[in-house]
Amino acid sequence: MRSFPFARRSSGPLVQPAPLTQAPPTGAGQEGRAARWFLYSAVFWLVVPGVAGLLMAAFLFAPYLHERLPLDLRPYLQFGRLRxxxxxxxxxxxxxxxxxxxxxxxxxxxxxxxxxxxxxxLVNVVLWNVTMVGAFFSLLLGFNQGREYAELAWPLDWLMIANYLLLAVNLWGTTLRRREPRVYISVWNFMAASLIIAFVYGIGNVVWDPAGALTGMNDAILNYFYVHNLFNAWFTTGGIGLVYYLLPKLSGNPVWSYRLAVWGFASVWTGQHHLLYAPGPDWLEALSVAFSILAAVPNTAFAYNFFMTMQGAWSKARSDVPLRFLATGCIFYLLTCIQGVAQSFRTFNSLVHFTNWVIGHSHLAFVASFSFIAFALVYHILPRLQGSSAGAFSRRVMEWHYWLTLVGIVVFMVVLWTAGLVQGRDWLAGGVPFMDTVRAMRPYMLLRLLAGGTIGAGVLLFAYNVARTLRSAPKPAPPRERR
Ligand code: HEM
Ligand code: HEM
Structure with missing residues (x-):
C-alpha cells in the first residue's frame, strides 16, 4: 500500500542538516531558468517603487514640486496614484x-x-510580470479599488491569484515527487504560504464581485483580515522558510533546533489590530490584541533558533556580505515584532495610529527585515543559477550596497518614529491647530527624503551588480526532457 507522501517517516535526526552538498537537480540552462527570471524581474520591480517612493518623499517635503511638473504628467504623478x-x-x-x-x-x-x-x-514568471505591468499602468491611470493593499482592479486580482496558484502547484508537485524522505521546515513553510495566500488574496479582494468590496465596517474587517495574512501567512511564513534554508548555508551551522523551528510555524488572527478604536466589535479588537501578544511565542522561538544557529558565525558575517545582509534582516525582523506587539496595545496605539510611526514600522518590516533577507537570497542564488559566473558580483559594490541601505533605512525609520511621536503628542494634546502639526513635519520629511535617497543609491548599486551577472550569463542549453 502506498502511504501518503508526507507521512513517510525519517529515521534521521530531527535537526535540519548542514548545507546539502550534492549536485543540485537544477542549474544553468533550461532548468532553473524560471527561478533566474523571477529574481531578475524582482530586481527590476525594486527600482520602480524606489523611484515612486523618492517622488512621494519629495512631494511630502515640498508639495509645490508637484506643480512644477509638466502639465501632462501631473495627474499621473500625484501622491494618491504614486502611493x-x-x-x-x-x-x-x-x-x-x-x-x-x-x-x-x-x-x-x-x-x-x-x-x-x-x-x-516559465508561464508563471511571464504572467506575474504581465500582472505587474498591468498594476503599474492601471494604478497610474487612476484605476484603484480604494482598499489598502487591495487596490488592484478586478481582472488583475484574478491574475494575482493565478500567479500564487501556479507557484503552489509547482512547490507542492515537486514535494510530492521528492526523493528526500524528510520534508524540511522551509518546504512546509513555502507550501503553506503559497497556498494560503492564494485563498486569502481572493477572499480579501472580494473577487467574486467585480466591485471588489463589501460595505461598511464589514469591508474594513475583511480588508484587514486579508492585509495581516498577506503579511503573516505570505511574507512572514514564506520569509522564515527562506531564512531556515539560507542561514545554515551561509553560517555553515545546521539550524539549531528543528523542533523550535516548528514552533515558529504559526499564523495568527490579528487583522483587527490595524483598526483599534474603529467602530468594529470590541470582542474582535480584544481578540486581535491577545493574538498579537501571543505572536511573541513563535517569534521568540525564531529568535532563539537564529541566535543559537549563528553561534560562532558572527565573525564570518564581517567578511561575508550576504550573511551580513541575512543576519541584519533577522535582527530587524525581531525588532519589527517587538514594535508590533507594543503598538497593538490600545494605549500606545492611540498615540501612534495614523502617524508617521506606522510608516516607520512598515519599512522596518519590509525594507530592513524582508528586503535585507531577499538581498542575501539574490546574492546567494543568482550565481548558482548562472553556473559559470559565480564571481560576477563586485564585492566592493556589495559592501556599498549594504552600508548605504543600512544607514539609509536606520535614519529613515528613526526619523519617522520620532515624527510619529511628535504628531501623536500634538494631536492628543488638543488645541494645536492641525496645519501647525503638518508644518512641524517639514524637517522630518527632509531627513526622510535624504535617507530615502541613500537607500535609493544602495538599490541602484544592487541593480548594477545584478545586471553584471546578466552579461556573464551562460547561454541556455537545449531542453533536456519533457514533463
Ligand atoms: C527609496 C526607498 C523608499 C522610499 C523613499 C519610500 C518612501 C515611502 C513613502 C513616502 C511612503 C508613503 C508614506 C505616507 O503615506 O505617508 C511609503 C509607503 C510605503 N512603502 Fe516605501 N519607500 C521606499 C522603499 C520601500 C520598499 C523597498 C518597500 C517594500 C519592500 C516599501 C514599502 C512601503 C509600504 C508597505 C508602504 C505603505 C506604508 C503604510 O501604509 O503603513 N517602501 N514609502
Ligand atoms: C508580532 C508581530 C507584529 C505585530 C504584533 C504587529 C502589529 C501591528 C499593528 C498593531 C499595526 C497597526 C498600527 C496602526 O496603524 O496603528 C501594524 C501595522 C503594520 N504592520 Fe505590523 N506587526 C507585526 C509584524 C509585522 C510584520 C512581520 C510585517 C510585515 C510582514 C508587518 C507589517 C505592517 C505594516 C505594513 C503595517 C501598516 C499597515 C497599514 O498600512 O495600515 N508587521 N502592525
Missing amino acids: PVHVNTALFGWLSMAYAGAMLFIVPRLTRAPLYSERLA
Whole structure:
C-alpha cells in the first residue's frame, strides 16, 4: 500500500542538516531558468517603487514640486496614484517575485527532485510580470479599488491569484515527487504560504464581485483580515522558510533546533489590530490584541533558533556580505515584532495610529527585515543559477550596497518614529491647530527624503551588480526532457 507522501517517516535526526552538498537537480540552462527570471524581474520591480517612493518623499517635503511638473504628467504623478504604485510594485513585484524565485530554486534542492514543471514556472514568471505591468499602468491611470493593499482592479486580482496558484502547484508537485524522505521546515513553510495566500488574496479582494468590496465596517474587517495574512501567512511564513534554508548555508551551522523551528510555524488572527478604536466589535479588537501578544511565542522561538544557529558565525558575517545582509534582516525582523506587539496595545496605539510611526514600522518590516533577507537570497542564488559566473558580483559594490541601505533605512525609520511621536503628542494634546502639526513635519520629511535617497543609491548599486551577472550569463542549453 502506498502511504501518503508526507507521512513517510525519517529515521534521521530531527535537526535540519548542514548545507546539502550534492549536485543540485537544477542549474544553468533550461532548468532553473524560471527561478533566474523571477529574481531578475524582482530586481527590476525594486527600482520602480524606489523611484515612486523618492517622488512621494519629495512631494511630502515640498508639495509645490508637484506643480512644477509638466502639465501632462501631473495627474499621473500625484501622491494618491504614486502611493499604490509604490506599495504594489514593492510588495507584489520586488518582494513576492524574489520569494517565488528563491522558492523555485530551493524546493528542488531540499526535496532532491527536479522541479515539477519548469514550463509552468516559465508561464508563471511571464504572467506575474504581465500582472505587474498591468498594476503599474492601471494604478497610474487612476484605476484603484480604494482598499489598502487591495487596490488592484478586478481582472488583475484574478491574475494575482493565478500567479500564487501556479507557484503552489509547482512547490507542492515537486514535494510530492521528492526523493528526500524528510520534508524540511522551509518546504512546509513555502507550501503553506503559497497556498494560503492564494485563498486569502481572493477572499480579501472580494473577487467574486467585480466591485471588489463589501460595505461598511464589514469591508474594513475583511480588508484587514486579508492585509495581516498577506503579511503573516505570505511574507512572514514564506520569509522564515527562506531564512531556515539560507542561514545554515551561509553560517555553515545546521539550524539549531528543528523542533523550535516548528514552533515558529504559526499564523495568527490579528487583522483587527490595524483598526483599534474603529467602530468594529470590541470582542474582535480584544481578540486581535491577545493574538498579537501571543505572536511573541513563535517569534521568540525564531529568535532563539537564529541566535543559537549563528553561534560562532558572527565573525564570518564581517567578511561575508550576504550573511551580513541575512543576519541584519533577522535582527530587524525581531525588532519589527517587538514594535508590533507594543503598538497593538490600545494605549500606545492611540498615540501612534495614523502617524508617521506606522510608516516607520512598515519599512522596518519590509525594507530592513524582508528586503535585507531577499538581498542575501539574490546574492546567494543568482550565481548558482548562472553556473559559470559565480564571481560576477563586485564585492566592493556589495559592501556599498549594504552600508548605504543600512544607514539609509536606520535614519529613515528613526526619523519617522520620532515624527510619529511628535504628531501623536500634538494631536492628543488638543488645541494645536492641525496645519501647525503638518508644518512641524517639514524637517522630518527632509531627513526622510535624504535617507530615502541613500537607500535609493544602495538599490541602484544592487541593480548594477545584478545586471553584471546578466552579461556573464551562460547561454541556455537545449531542453533536456519533457514533463
Ligand atoms: C527609496 C526607498 C523608499 C522610499 C523613499 C519610500 C518612501 C515611502 C513613502 C513616502 C511612503 C508613503 C508614506 C505616507 O503615506 O505617508 C511609503 C509607503 C510605503 N512603502 Fe516605501 N519607500 C521606499 C522603499 C520601500 C520598499 C523597498 C518597500 C517594500 C519592500 C516599501 C514599502 C512601503 C509600504 C508597505 C508602504 C505603505 C506604508 C503604510 O501604509 O503603513 N517602501 N514609502
Ligand atoms: C508580532 C508581530 C507584529 C505585530 C504584533 C504587529 C502589529 C501591528 C499593528 C498593531 C499595526 C497597526 C498600527 C496602526 O496603524 O496603528 C501594524 C501595522 C503594520 N504592520 Fe505590523 N506587526 C507585526 C509584524 C509585522 C510584520 C512581520 C510585517 C510585515 C510582514 C508587518 C507589517 C505592517 C505594516 C505594513 C503595517 C501598516 C499597515 C497599514 O498600512 O495600515 N508587521 N502592525
